[in-house]
Amino acid sequence: MMVDRDDSWYRLAACTGLPTALFFPDPTRPDPASVAEAKTVCGRCPVVEQCRDAGASEAHGIWGGLTASERHAVDRPAPQEAA
Numbered sequence: 001m002m003v004d005r006d007d008s009w010y011r012l013a014a015c016t017g018l019p020t021a022l023f024f025p026d027p028t029r030p031d032p033a034s035v036a037e038a039k040t041v042c043g044r045c046p047v048v049e050q051c052r053d054a055g056a057s058e059a060h061g062i063w064g065g066l067t068a069s070e071r072h073a074v075d076r077p078a079p080q081e082a083a
């Protein structure tokens with residue numbers, strides 16, 4: 001089944017033309033300097049919110065300036081306080 005998604009926002013992406021590998025570091029051994037470089041690019045991207053939404057369920061890569069573990073931490077509900 002084909003999913004109709006509007007990904008026209010990507011035309012404004014600050015990462016256009018940069019190496020894809022910069023945004024998809026090795027998940028077993030991510031290079032902190034490379035991750036920081038990717039986040040710097042995301043920090044000046046005009047479509048960071050759209051990218052973060054698009055990558056919310058992605059298992060790998062840096063989307064909207066967040067790594068996979070950071071995205072999943074954002075999605076996780078806050079622990080309930082004991083009554």
Ligand code: SF4
Nearest residue numbers: 013015042045051064
């Ligand atoms: S937020 Fe980062 S990964 Fe997403 S489109 Fe912008 S530069 Fe690319």
